[in-house]
Amino acid sequence: MKVTKEPAPPLRQKVPVLSDVAKAAGVSVPTVSRVLTSSKFVAPELRDRVMKAVAELGYRPNGAARATRSGKRSMVAVLTGGTSNYGYAKTIEGIEKAARQSGMSVIIAVVESDDDEAVNAAIDLVLSQPVAGVIILEFDRPGLAAVKAFPSSIPLVVAGGGTRRTGKTGALLDERGAGKDATNHLLSLGHKTVHHVSVPTMGKHSGRTDGWRAALTAAGATIPPVLHATWEPASGYRVGQELAANEDVTAVFCGNDDVAIGVIRALLDSGRRVPEDVSVVGFDDQPHVALWRPALTTVRQDFQDLGARAFTLLAATVETGTPPGSSTVKPELILRESTAAVG
Amino acid sequence: MKVTKEPAPPLRQKVPVLSDVAKAAGVSVPTVSRVLTSSKFVAPELRDRVMKAVAELGYRPNGAARATRSGKRSMVAVLTGGTSNYGYAKTIEGIEKAARQSGMSVIIAVVESDDDEAVNAAIDLVLSQPVAGVIILEFDRPGLAAVKAFPSSIPLVVAGGGTRRTGKTGALLDERGAGKDATNHLLSLGHKTVHHVSVPTMGKHSGRTDGWRAALTAAGATIPPVLHATWEPASGYRVGQELAANEDVTAVFCGNDDVAIGVIRALLDSGRRVPEDVSVVGFDDQPHVALWRPALTTVRQDFQDLGARAFTLLAATVETGTPPGSSTVKPELILRESTAAVG
DNA sequence: CTGAAAGCGCTTACAG
């Protein structure tokens, strides 16, 4: 690591406050406040003088003081188990965009694990700021734990995979239905059963896993033990090697695209063809999986929309004081090259 | 979209404030403040009573009021052109983690474009909160515009690809050096020249593009026109089709992994083999590209570390009042299967 | 329409 020493810049000057603007404009402090919040009528001339002073001084209202006095909060917080995996990042993107369009800022706190200490630390961090409300990403166990531990005095909305274990209002994705669709697709191709590789989402309570199991049960197919992967594509590769060693495996439903990619590569490296010998389905539809060889059949989840819906729900909760109903969207199965009828 | 109507929960109760705690503990307000900020000595007995009241009432300090009175700010803002692309998401993850470990919250605002209106709107949004400082992701034109427009009265640090066009202190990645390495690797394999596909980062001022051009120039190779892709992998596919149609193309250096994936698939679909006929190098090293077929030779950028370094720099700036020197890390070229000596 | 006054929740000198 190279470190470059630079000359220190001039000392920062004091940031201007409301009274500086008032002085510069030759009006009282409340008058400046009034033109800035446009709450009351102000004579056009004074208004002009104020706006001019604001521009000249580069004044920006101090949101903290504003929130302290008026109780109006202009931040929403998102509490989440992670920020960089595809679904998380896209959901946050959707929230941020919707918030920005409403003039609100978003503050992010990650919940490291589902143990009490981590959960409370994250909640404390978030609630020590003047937030209007909170969106919790109920994608994983830390998220779930945060929902459970969250105090009821703050408006809360969840965004998640629709396991609905907490019963909170939220924007949901019908993961269970999508898991069923994916499994039924494979079954309809003539596969006797479908193996499943899970990712570290809800553990035993994953909607996709539930849907897979339900579809198998409904079809009277045997239910193979669930195989577990981490978020790392490489762990998909390891699981794929196990799968490749098992002659009975002809169809695999993976918990996400990264894992599917690992599984496919392991299968191929072991001499099993995809989809001729083994069909594989992913989950998420990251943009690049359409270009994979074979192009991945997967479940498309619209995370950005999920984030936007969550924000809308939260805004309504904050405004009316009571949470509106939840909204659920069913992800769509996208058929591509990685699945085929059994030979 | 299915909408579920649920019964409204009981009305939210008022959140407890410092004076509630003081009353419950039978002490004065300043005493509660003192135990919470542990600024002065407090008798153990009073301290216990206060802590008990805090726990019972579920009191959490109001950060806005705190910031208003003490001037101590517990938020850092990140201003960025995007949040969900791999490099952005990972950098934000690094910042969030470092901030959390210092007890600070992070607030995010995206700068939609590099036009004045969007830039100022994002800056206003961020500065209306009590932030201790700001990290701007100088990965693209909106980020660059934000750096230029940012008022000097607030501590600022950039995180970026090291083009250093603004001269601000920052955590940097030596993209230019990495671009040179990638190009030289291809040249050393016997390729007469290297084609380049750019992504929408800094436009003409991209470090990776500069490095590519510099390496070509140093080697006395001809410099083919730069081809442009968007952030979408599919755009890489389109560019790849152009490349495939050109017999002279034997080596391609791509602006990122997603584009490389699109380029490779197009090459393959056109009957050109990779790496036998054409070598391809990516940029970023997203975890799944090691499992691609062929496994992608690419430049590994440690974005999480970048984010952590940026936070450290910002913390130092806030503390000492003057920015320390910038730090630069050179990304590492990872050799895999997508590059080979010319046949 | 505009200013003097009070107050949001907190922290920080200041007395005791």
Added chain:
DNA sequence: CTGAAAGCGCTTACAG
């Protein structure tokens, strides 16, 4: 060590 008082930057009744 602890409480009464002042004050951070702002907004919101209240008079005029």
